[in-house]
Amino acid sequence: PGTTQTYILAGLSPSTTYYISIKSSDSAGNMSTISNIITTTTLAIPVATPTPTISPTPTPTPQICSSFTYSLFSSCQPNGTQSRTVISPSPSGCTGGSPSLTQSCVYTPPVTASTTPQICSSFAYSSFSSCQPNNTQSRTTISSLPDGCAGGSPQLTQSCAYQPQQVSSNSPPSSSSSGSSSGGGGGGGSISLPVSSAPSSFQVLGAENQVLIKWVNPSDSNFVRTRIIRKEGSSPSSVSDGLTIYEGDKQEFTDTTAKLGVRYYYAIYGLNRSLTPSSPTVVSASLGDKTNAEVTKAISQTAAPQTALKKSGYTFTKNLKLGDRNDNVKALQEKLSVSPTGYFGPLTRQAVINFQKKYNIQQTGTVGPITRAKLNEFYSSSLPDIPSSTLQTTATGILTGPFAFGYRNEQVKLLQQMLSKDPSIYTSPVTGYYGPLTRQAVINFQKKYNIQQTGIAGPKTREKMNEILK
Structure with a gap:
């Protein structure tokens, strides 16, 4: 009895049906009639199912490995051994055994030479072939320096003035013709271009670890470029007798391939449009003829004439293409060693492509803005003369060189100051001494700006530094 509306019947028997009803009463104890009757059946007690006992499967005893398949032996180590690994044992599934994983060997230390070969800086060439109808002639390299080098920029072709072979006449010579090969217009002989003057002020200075060479190019219109021949022990007898170490239109070159104890003879030639050489000037030198300080002093006392700072030639201002005929084309042909007819034909187009x-x-065969700019870089006459007084007052802020390992001067200090403007190139003190740290910084600069990595601040390196680090 109670007033709650829920009640739990406990202690009932399992699997038994019960009938349940309820009554209510008032405060006087009067009982109501019986409620509706409900039935319910309690659940049966579950029967526990015994867990079957499974007998363990006996583990077979593995066989001992009796043979093995191995990898290749590694390279021999400094301790005189080399090793290998097991790829698979036999029989299958076996364990243990006695694989032979090491063996004795004879260790050979690796060669300490640099894995990256030096870039070739000079070449010995065969003679040029005869001039071809496209106004070019070619040659091959016989050897290169330094030994074991790779790459470089050998000059294997050059422009020339092609002269078609004349067909001989069956008629007897005219009685009025001269016996000279340079006679009248009916003879059909080859055209002989005037020979260029020889370069002047030729200096060859043997420093402690390189040979510095300076000269002044001739100003006459027949001059195209300079060629320098180097020969050991005696003077070159001709323009092909020796190693061509330089050919171009610059006025300075540093020979970094010279060897100690060898006397070298350097011959310089001026070349005209048909590449006929001038008479040579020959100077001999060896490494160690002078100290680096003496070379620096000699160079500073014999600076090139100021007129050499003014380019001689022609300023190209117009685009040129196949079919054009004007003075611009004629000037272009003169600079590219093509017969100067003033007509832009196939030969001129090929010379432009070269x-x-x-x-x-981009090899278009036409002269556009980019090609024009490069032509003017070499041949423009628009630059004014620079007074020597101006040079004296500005030289402290411009790299002029020359440089060599071991130098100690203000130019080296300026070089270090300029290099230190780029922390990725040089972070060492500014001492004015050209030592290993400065050499490595120059190599870093040359590598960054795609210049041959010599470690010496030569003309190209100085030009680039003056352009971007001033």
Whole structure:
């Protein structure tokens, strides 16, 4: 009895049906009639199912491995051994055994030479072939320096003035013709271009670890470029007798391939449009003829004439293409060693392509803004003369060189100051001494700006530094 509306019946028997009803009463104890009757059946007690006992499967005893398949032996180590690994044992599933994983060997230390070969800086060439109808002639390299080098930029072709072979006449010579090969217009002989003057002020200075060479190019219109021949022990007898170490239109070169104890003879020639050489000037030198300080002093006392700072030639201002005929074309032909007719024909187009290929310009065969800019870089006459007084007052902020390992002067200090403007290149003190740290910084600069990595701040390196680090 109670007033709650829920009640739990406990202690009932399992699997038994019960009938349940309820009554209510008032405060006087009067009982109501019986409620509706409900039935319910309690659940049966579950029977526990015994867990079957499973007998363990006996583990078979593995066989001992009796043979093995091995990898290849590694390279021999400094301790005189080399090792290998097991790829698979036999029989299958076996364990243990006695694989032979090491053996004795004879260790050979690796060669300490640099894995990256040096870039070739000079070449010995065969003679040029005869001039071809496209106004070019070619040659091959016989050897290169330094020994074991790779790459470089050998000059294997050059422009020339092609002269078609004349057909001989069956008629007897005219009685009025001269016996000279340079006679009248009916003889059909080859055209002989005037020979260029020889370069002047030729200096060859043997420093402690390189040979510095300076000269002044001739100003006459027949001059195209300079060629320098080097020969050991005696003077070159001709333009092909020795190693061509330089050919171009610059006025300075540093020979870094000279060897100690060897006397070298350097011959310089001026070349005209048909590449006929001038008479040579020959100077001999060896490494160690002078100290680096003496070479620096000698160079500073014999600076090139100021007139050499003014380019001689022609300023190209117009685009040129196949079919054009004007003075611009004629000037272009003179600079590219093509017969100067003033007409832009197939030969001129090929010469332009050769020029574009040499200086990594898109090879269109036409003279556009980029090709024009490169031509003017070499041949423009628009630059004014620079007074020597101006040079004296500005030289402290411009790299002029020369440089060599071991130098100690203000130019080296300026070089270090300029290099230190780029922390990725040089972070060492500015001492004015050209030592290993400065050499490595120059190599870092040359590598960054795609210049041959010599470690010496030569003309190209100085030009680039003056351009971007001033």
